[in-house]
Structures are given as C-alpha cells and as structure tokens.
Amino acid sequence: MLYLSLIISANFGPWELGPQHGFARTSKWKVEKEPVADKDGNVTAVLSLEDDDITRALWDYRFKLTYTLTLSEDSFGMKFQVENKDNKPFDFTCLLHTYFRTSDVVKTDVLGLGNLQYIDKVKGVQTFQQVDDPIIVEENVDRIYLNTPNEILIKDKEDGTTVKLTKDNFPEIVLWNPWKEKAAAMGDFWDEEYPNMICVEAGYVHKPYTLQPGSVFEASQTLTVV
Numbered sequence: 001m002l003y004l005s006l007i008i009s010a011n012f013g014p015w016e017l018g019p020q021h022g023f024a025r026t027s028k029w030k031v032e033k034e035p036v037a038d039k040d041g042n043v044t045a046v047l048s049l050e051d052d053d054i055t056r057a058l059w060d061y062r063f064k065l066t067y068t069l070t071l072s073e074d075s076f077g078m079k080f081q082v083e084n085k086d087n088k089p090f091d092f093t094c095l096l097h098t099y100f101r102t103s104d105v106v107k108t109d110v111l112g113l114g115n116l117q118y119i120d121k122v123k124g125v126q127t128f129q130q131v132d133d134p135i136i137v138e139e140n141v142d143r144i145y146l147n148t149p150n151e152i153l154i155k156d157k158e159d160g161t162t163v164k165l166t167k168d169n170f171p172e173i174v175l176w177n178p179w180k181e182k183a184a185a186m187g188d189f190w191d192e193e194y195p196n197m198i199c200v201e202a203g204y205v206h207k208p209y210t211l212q213p214g215s216v217f218e219a220s221q222t223l224t225v226v
C-alpha cells in the first residue's frame with residue numbers, strides 16, 4: 001500500500017469565488033527548506049504559500065500557509081499551518097487530500113469511524129449514523145465523518161498492510177471513492193483506478209475555521225505503516 005498526499009485549502013469542494021477546493025492546491029508553493037535528512041535519516045521539507053495578486057483577486061486576505069513534510073522509514077508526517085497576516089479575521093476550510101493505494105478496495109477495512117455521524121454528499125447532503133466498523137467501501141461514497149477520533153486504521157487485507165492515520169486538530173474525516181461511473185466522468189482520475197484506491201482525508205471542512213488577525217492555526221497528520 002502506498003500513499004500520496006495533496007493539499008487543498010481556503011475552500012473544500014465547489015467554491016463560488018474560484019476553483020474547486022480553492023486555489024492552494026494549484027498554486028506554486030515556495031520551497032522554504034529543501035528536503036534534508038537528519039542524523040536519524042528522517043527527511044523534512046518545508047513549503048509555503050503567501051498571498052499575491054492572483055490570490056487577492058480571488059480572496060482578498062493576507063495570509064501565509066506553511067506545510068511541513070517529514071518522511072521517516074515507516075511514517076510520513078504532515079503539519080499544516082495557516083497564519084492570518086491581515087488586519088481582519090478570515091474563514092477557511094482545509095483538507096489533506098490523501099489517496100491511499102490499495103490492492104482491492106472491497107477488501108480494505110477502514111476502522112475507527114463506527115458510532116459517528118456523517119454527512120452523505122451522495123445522498124442529498126443528509127446526516128446519517130454510522131453503524132458498521134470497519135467500513136468497507138463498495139459503491140460511490142463521499143462522506144464527511146464528524147467529531148472523529150485521532151486514530152484511524154486503513155487495512156489492506158489482500159497484502160496485509162495496515163496504515164495508521166493519527167491526526168491533531170482535524171475534526172473531520174472525508175471518506176471518498178467515486179466508483180465506476182463517476183470515475184469515468186472525471187478528467188483527473190483514470191477510469192479503472194477506483195478499485196485500487198481509497199481516500200481517507202483528515203480535514204477541517206464541516207464548518208469554516210475563523211482565524212483572527214495575527215493568529216496561527218495548526219493541524220497535523222501522520223501516516224505510519226504498522
């Protein structure tokens with residue numbers, strides 16, 4: 001099982017002011033610190049994104065996003081910071097757009113979301129209660145789980161790999177797989193990719209976070225092969 005991580009921020013989902021999921025994921029980030037290994041072999045890189053003419057034309061705030069990535073032998077850590085450099089508060093949502101490669105999605109358990117409420121974006125954005133734990137995705141699923149625990153397991157039962165997702169200050173988990181029809185309709189997703197992926201995404205998306213001038217929001221996630 002491999003994992004990939006992308007970031008989206010300023011907005012999760014369709015956005016009335018700009019592109020789907022906001023501008024952060026398609027903007028060119030600055031490399032603040034090139035990836036360098038420490039004495040234990042852990043490699044850390046730091047990326048940042050600050051407001052410019054393009055972002056202010058869409059969303060008129062001064063900000064700095066900092067994304068710190070740490071790759072270790074068996075884990076991958078992501079720390080995300082948002083700084084409000086403006087003199088007025090702003091709202092944002094953010095999500096670590098984490099796609100996990102899996103041998104077969106119908107043989108993959110997602111553990112830790114039982115007994116939680118979720119908003120189902122496939123079923124009219126209604127709220128439901130999750131009963132099963134583990135969850136096995138066998139159809140088009142697009143859900144926002146609320147008030148989630150800080151540890152989730154993604155278990156590939158075919159190859160025996162389990163990834164532990166631990167997080168801090170990301171209250172929600174988005175569970176997503178487009179399934180066959182939607183995958184075929186998407187421009188940035190291969191038609192036959194859906195059986196080999198599951199998207200389990202930590203985020204702050206249910207309600208926007210309001211950040212006061214001069215303040216910093218910080219949240220993190222670590223993926224560990226266990």
Ligand SMILES: O=P(O)(O)OC[C@H]1O[C@@H](O)[C@H](O)[C@@H](O)[C@@H]1O
Nearest residue numbers: 020021121142143174176188201
């Ligand atoms: O194709 P995109 O823009 O990266 O989005 C993919 C999916 O990303 C998920 O995070 C959303 O919950 C889905 O609604 C969305 O379809």
